[in-house]
Amino acid sequence: MTTVTSHTADQEVPTIVEASLVPVETTQQIIERLEGSPLLLEAEGLDVTYVVEEGEVPACRDIDIQLRRGEILGIAGESASGKSTLLNALSRLQRPPAVTSAGSVRFHPDGGDPVDLTALSEDQLRRYRWDSLSIVMQSAMASLNPVLRLETQFIDVIMEHDRSMTKASARARAGELLEMVGIPSGRLRSYSYQLSGGMQQRALIALSLASNPEIVFMDEPTTAVDVVMQRQILTQILQLQASLGFAIVFVTHDLSLLLEISDRITIMYGGRIVEVGMPEQLYSAAQHPYTRGLRAAFPPLSEPVRRLQGIPGNPPDLLDLPTGCSFAPRCPLAIERCRIERPELVPTANGVVACHRAGESTEAALPGAGADEAAPEAIDHPAVTGPAAEEQTTSATTEER
Numbered sequence: 019m020t021t022v023t024s025h026t027a028d029q030e031v032p033t034i035v036e037a038s039l040v041p042v043e044t045t046q047q048i049i050e051r052l053e054g055s056p057l058l059l060e061a062e063g064l065d066v067t068y069v070v071e072e073g074e075v076p077a078c079r080d081i082d083i084q085l086r087r088g089e090i091l092g093i094a095g096e097s098a099s100g101k102s103t104l105l106n107a108l109s110r111l112q113r114p115p116a117v118t119s120a121g122s123v124r125f126h127p128d129g130g131d132p133v134d135l136t137a138l139s140e141d142q143l144r145r146y147r148w149d150s151l152s153i154v155m156q157s158a159m160a161s162l163n164p165v166l167r168l169e170t171q172f173i174d175v176i177m178e179h180d181r182s183m184t185k186a187s188a189r190a191r192a193g194e195l196l197e198m199v200g201i202p203s204g205r206l207r208s209y210s211y212q213l214s215g216g217m218q219q220r221a222l223i224a225l226s227l228a229s230n231p232e233i234v235f236m237d238e239p240t241t242a243v244d245v246v247m248q249r250q251i252l253t254q255i256l257q258l259q260a261s262l263g264f265a266i267v268f269v270t271h272d273l274s275l276l277l278e279i280s281d282r283i284t285i286m287y288g289g290r291i292v293e294v295g296m297p298e299q300l301y302s303a304a305q306h307p308y309t310r311g312l313r314a315a316f317p318p319l320s321e322p323v324r325r326l327q328g329i330p331g332n333p334p335d336l337l338d339l340p341t342g343c344s345f346a347p348r349c350p351l352a353i354e355r356c357r358i359e360r361p362e363l364v365p366t367a368n369g370v371v372a373c374h375r376a377g378e379s380t381e382a383a384l385p386g387a388g389a390d391e392a393a394p395e396a397i398d399h400p401a402v403t404g405p406a407a408e409e410q411t412t413s414a415t416t417e418e419r
């Protein structure tokens with residue numbers, strides 16, 4: 019359970035007394051909640067390609083995604099797996115050289131007919147963006163305008179969204195939004211560079227809520243802050259989401275973080291979805307060896323300190339993808355079939371997986387069956403080098419697992 023103390027104008031950062039983001043709902047409860055919630059956004063057979071001098075980069079292929087109202091959908095994968103490309107395609111913020119080369123992205127307005135966003139003109143899209151979605155990027159520094167006071171930026175967004183609003187009411191609303199993320203409204207007079215990194219990121223989250231969006235797209239929104247601030251920001255995001263009811267598409271390489279905050283998680287590799295599942299299922303019974311590798315590379319902060327297993331090898335070159343499964347060259351379970359035939363997505367208990375050896379444990383791999391015999395590299399978890407490292411070490415077992 020997460021408890022946040024009340025805070026005054028003097029306390030700019032709320033004090034988290036006990037912060038655990040572990041979901042309190044069971045898998046069954048999440049499923050029932052999602053089933054009872056209308057569809058909000060749906061991608062079908064989506065392909066996104068970067069058309070560059072070297073050729074056509076297939077950054078996303080055959081993506082099917084469904085987002086329900088109020089859902090938190092996590093998207094995880096290593097660098098270059100296509101997460102940001104997908105987020106830009108779903109939010110229709112994509113720019114050349116990216117092109118949507120196949121498929122659709124349908125938005126389901128409340129009580130209205132679905133709209134294929136890939137078929138809208140730039141003007142129609144602009145209205146949809148103002149009314150329905152917002153985006154929080156990794157760096158608030160890059161997203162907030164350093165030469166404008168926060169007040170000006172907030173008032174602009176609020177009045178653009180609701181043109182009937184007076185400047186005074188927009189200013190009052192801006193103050194409320196800042197207070198919602200634990201920043202005193204007096205800070206509206208500040209420039210972004212006068213705020214700490216964590217406050218900038220929270221101000222950006224407040225700004226993203228200024229238009230009452232139905233979906234907030236978040237691309238690594240806490241990567242640029244330390245682990246303590248990361249936890250505070252995540253707690254605040256979850257509280258805001260619970261009270262305002264917007265849906266979130268949250269992109270990160272940190273699967274363990276998603277296991278704590280998401281309703282459902284999509285795992286991407288080499289531009290394709292390789293597994294979708296509920297957090298509990300991916301935590302204890304991930305079917306794809308890549309999902310298990312990601313989980314081992316980024317353990318939760320609540321776990322004892324240990325040496326970490328990185329996934330050996332590198333993500334595939336999208337311009338020169340291997341035949342068969344793209345993960346086969348790095349997979350300890352790979353067999354001949356994996357190198358020849360690309361696995362299709364098939365249903366699992368509460369999701370899908372694309373793997374010829376789905377669910378088999380790495381230990382069960384036959385001697386010589388692994389494509390790469392190199393021992394997995396041990397890496398240090400970046401999170402363990404942050405301010406929480408001391409705290410973790412004191413509560414950790416010294417034994418490596």
Ligand SMILES: Nc1ncnc2c1ncn2[C@@H]1O[C@H](COP(=O)(O)OP(=O)(O)OP(=O)(O)O)[C@@H](O)[C@H]1O
Pocket residue numbers: 068070075077095096097098099100101102103104114115116271336
């Ligand atoms: N502007 C671009 N032009 C050409 N190729 C691009 C461009 N942007 C991304 N790509 C390619 O698309 C692929 C997917 O990139 P993308 O940024 O979506 O991955 P990601 O999973 O979000 O990675 P990261 O976590 O590093 O941001 C990569 O191979 C990348 O090189």
